Amino acid sequence: MAKLQIFDQFKAFFGKLTLTQKIIMFGSVAAVIVFIFVIFNLSKPNNEYSVLFTSLENGDASKIVQKLKENKIDYQLADNGSTILVEKSKVYDTRLTLAGDGLPESGTVGYEIFDKTNLGMSEFVQKLNYRRALEGELSRTIGSIDEVKKARVHIVIPERALFDKDQKKTTASVTLHLKSGRSSDKIDIAGIQNLVSSSVEGMSTKDVIVVDQKGNVLSKKPADEGTLAGLTAQQYEQQKNIENYLSSKVQSMLDGVLGNGNSEVRVNAELDFTQIEKTITDFDPEKQVARSEQSISENSESVDSLSYPTVSMSKNQSNQISNYEIPKTVERIVKEVGNVKRLSVAALINGTTKVVDKNGQKVIQYIPRTDEEMQKLTDIVKNAVGYDQQRNDQISVINVPFDNTYLEEELKETIPTNWWENPENIKLLLLVAAILIAIFLMYRLLHSKQIKEKIRIAYSLPENGLMPADGFSDNDKIELDDILLNDDDLMLLPAELPDQLLLEGAVPERHLAKIDGSSQPFPNASMVEYRGDSIEAPEVSSLGEEAIMKLEIKRKIKEYMEANTLEAVKLLRSMIHSDIEEKIGKN
Numbered sequence: 001m002a003k004l005q006i007f008d009q010f011k012a013f014f015g016k017l018t019l020t021q022k023i024i025m026f027g028s029v030a031a032v033i034v035f036i037f038v039i040f041n042l043s044k045p046n047n048e049y050s051v052l053f054t055s056l057e058n059g060d061a062s063k064i065v066q067k068l069k070e071n072k073i074d075y076q077l078a079d080n081g082s083t084i085l086v087e088k089s090k091v092y093d094t095r096l097t098l099a100g101d102g103l104p105e106s107g108t109v110g111y112e113i114f115d116k117t118n119l120g121m122s123e124f125v126q127k128l129n130y131r132r133a134l135e136g137e138l139s140r141t142i143g144s145i146d147e148v149k150k151a152r153v154h155i156v157i158p159e160r161a162l163f164d165k166d167q168k169k170t171t172a173s174v175t176l177h178l179k180s181g182r183s184s185d186k187i188d189i190a191g192i193q194n195l196v197s198s199s200v201e202g203m204s205t206k207d208v209i210v211v212d213q214k215g216n217v218l219s220k221k222p223a224d225e226g227t228l229a230g231l232t233a234q235q236y237e238q239q240k241n242i243e244n245y246l247s248s249k250v251q252s253m254l255d256g257v258l259g260n261g262n263s264e265v266r267v268n269a270e271l272d273f274t275q276i277e278k279t280i281t282d283f284d285p286e287k288q289v290a291r292s293e294q295s296i297s298e299n300s301e302s303v304d305s306l307s308y309p310t311v312s313m314s315k316n317q318s319n320q321i322s323n324y325e326i327p328k329t330v331e332r333i334v335k336e337v338g339n340v341k342r343l344s345v346a347a348l349i350n351g352t353t354k355v356v357d358k359n360g361q362k363v364i365q366y367i368p369r370t371d372e373e374m375q376k377l378t379d380i381v382k383n384a385v386g387y388d389q390q391r392n393d394q395i396s397v398i399n400v401p402f403d404n405t406y407l408e409e410e411l412k413e414t415i416p417t418n419w420w421e422n423p424e425n426i427k428l429l430l431l432v433a434a435i436l437i438a439i440f441l442m443y444r445l446l447h448s449k450q451i452k453e454k455i456r457i458a459y460s461l462p463e464n465g466l467m468p469a470d471g472f473s474d475n476d477k478i479e480l481d482d483i484l485l486n487d488d489d490l491m492l493l494p495a496e497l498p499d500q501l502l503l504e505g506a507v508p509e510r511h512l513a514k515i516d517g518s519s520q521p522f523p524n525a526s527m528v529e530y531r532g533d534s535i536e537a538p539e540v541s542s543l544g545e546e547a548i549m550k551l552e553i554k555r556k557i558k559e560y561m562e563a564n565t566l567e568a569v570k571l572l573r574s575m576i577h578s579d580i581e582e583k584i585g586k587n
Contacts, residue, residue: 024441025442028437028438028441028442029438031434031438032434032435032438035430035431035434036431036434048087048088049076049085049086049087049088050085050086050087050088050091051083051084051085051091052064052075052084052085052086052091052094052095053083053084053095053104054079054082054083054149055082055083055149055150055177056081056082056083056084056104057082057104058081059105060103060104060105061077061081061082061084063103063104063105064084064098064103064104065077065084067097067098067101067103068084068086068094071094071097073086073087073090073094074086074087109132109133109136110133110136110137110140111133111137112133113129113132113133113136114129114133127157131155131157134155134199134200135152135153135154135155137199138151138153138155138174138195138196138199139151139152139153141195142174142176142192142195145187147178147179147182147183147184147187148176148177148178148179148187149177149178149179149180150177151174151175151176151177152174152175153172153173153174153175153196154172154173154174154175155170155171155172155200156170156171156172157170157200158170169202169203169204169207170200170201170202170203170207171203171207171208171209172196172197172200172203172207172208172209173208173209173210173211174192174196174208174209174210174211175211175212175213176192176210176211176212176213176218177212177213178212178213184212184216184218187218189210189218189219190205190219192208192210192219193205193206193208193210193219196208235271235273235338238271238338239269239271242269242271242340243267243268243269246267246269246343246345246384246385247265247266247267249384249385250265250267250345250347250380250381250384250385251263251265253380253384254347254349254377254380254381257377257380258349258350261350261402262349262350262402263347263348263349263350264347264348265345265346265347265348265381266345266346266347267343267344267345267346267385268343268344268345269340269342269343269344270340270341270342270343270344271338271339271340271341272337272338272339272340272341273337273338274335274337275334275335275337276333276334276335277332277333277334277335278331278332278333278334278335279330279331279332279333280329280330280331280332280333281328281329281330281331282328282329282330282331284327284328284329290322290323290325291323291325292322292323293320293321293322293323294320294321294322294323295318295319295320295321296318296319296320296321297316297317297318297319298315298316298317298318298319299315299316299317300315300316300317301315340391341391342391342392342393342394343385343386343387343388343391343393343394344393344394344396345381345385345393345394345395345396346396346398347377347381347395347396347397347398348398348400348402349369349374349377349397349398349399349400350399350400350401350402351366351367351368351369351399351401352366352367352369353365353366353367353404354367364404366401366404368399368401369399374397374399377397378395378397381395381397382395
């Protein structure tokens with residue numbers, strides 16, 4: 001009931017507005033609604049599109065687009081249709097949905113080709129399907145490497161020969177499509193060769209050739225270790241391993257001191273691969289030892305018969321042979337191959353930076369490191385690589401400014417701007433301004449003198465004029481303090497009270513018109529018209545409705561006080577006493 005009465009009151013108020021006032025009211029409300037709608041649309045982030053699939057075949061792209069249309073998913077095409085983009089928030093859900101439908105097919109099949117069997121399949125088709133499945137599985141495995149975007153594998157499996165000497169080798173070729181900006185140096189080509197050769201029966205690692213999308217051969221045939229070429233490849237690999245090992249040692253230490261990205265280290269190691277075999281034989285004559293001794297003694301006598309007298313001769317002969325063994329030391333020295341002959345280490349050290357205010361703008365200022373700091377860093381590098389002055393090792397540690405472009409970009413993103421330069425604050429400010437303007441217009445509209453008077457009338461009078469006198473009851477009388485309310489309070493009086501602005505709610509008989517000899521109230525006339533009968537015509541013409549209503553209230557109060565003097569005095573005393581108690585309570 002209360003809602004219907006409020007609606008009737010609003011309807012009465014709205015009906016008393018002029019066309020201009022109605023246009024202003026509806027225009028203000030519509031402007032606020034439109035402005036809020038525009039602000040929220042502008043503040044709503046644009047739908048960012050992210051890559052769903054890339055490098056798609058035309059067939060796969062067509063099937064995926066068809067599925068997206070069926071599911072009513074917005075999409076965009078790029079790279080001549082080989083790349084499909086969808087809203088960033090829907091990427092993973094869309095991938096799972098398409099995966100359930102077996103998309104994309106990627107142009108390769110794995111062992112799922114055998115999920116459906118055909119009883120009439122020939123042996124040749126079975127072998128062909130096996131090879132296709134094997135190639136597809138290897139392509140998927142190699143394609144999962146971080147640096148590889150896509151891979152294709154081709155395998156040649158020869159027929160089994162009757163004699164082993166006539167059996168041909170199984171070979172394979174792998175084509176790698178690298179991701180944009182990626183290098184094949186970070187890919188272990190030998191690992192891919194071992195992967196393929198281990199997956200195919202009877203295949204050797206050297207029979208796997210790996211190329212990139214440009215046709216460059218990435219795999220090298222292993223050289224025979226006994227040849228000069230094989231030895232050179234091993235030497236280069238050993239040198240590279242030593243350089244990487246020393247570089248990582250120094251880099252990790254500098255990163256711990258300076259932080260990541262503030263140092264760069266390069267090591268050049270010269271290794272000695274000269275193969276020297278030395279044999280030393282040492283004889284010590286002072287330490288000779290008798291190895292063998294031989295002693296020969298010979299005694300003989302003879303007579304010279306030709307001489308006279310006869311002469312008798314005797315011969316004694318002895319011979320002794322001693323063999324001595326001289327100590328001999330044989331030393332065979334083979335010099336180790338690959339010793340570090342010389343080290344050259346270069347280290348670039350970045351200085352420190354700080355953010356300073358220059359001409360009202362935040363800039364990054366470079367501060368070089370002190371000589372003491374550089375000396376400490378040099379000592380760290382020397383100790384890390386095992387510096388040896390006798391080898392003529394060279395250590396160079398230089399302080400240079402690094403490129404700080406990314407820091408400047410981050411600074412621009414993190415530096416707080418003035419609040420009025422922030423787009424979000426501008427949108428909020430415009431929204432608040434629109435609301436304030438709408439409130440101001442509504443306030444001006446509702447608090448204008450004409451509108452205020454019409455609201456007062458709409459909230460104070462029944463639609464059909466005064467209630468008949470015979471319908472008035474004692475319970476509907478209005479107290480004197482309610483009559484003494486100010487103008488604003490009169491607007492808040494409930495409309496269901498009969499004839500609110502009258503003390504007793506009835507119209508005196510003198511205010512009734514004579515119609516056909518009988519006294520009847522005008523049912524469709526306003527209260528002011530009834531009250532205006534007691535005021536002289538000049539006054540009515542010169543006074544407005546509000547003034548006439550006030551005069552009528554004063555007159556009624558006066559009549560009430562004259563007729564009920566004692567009750568009026570009691571009521572005034574009660575009001576004064578209540579007012580005093582209220583003031584005392586506040587103090």
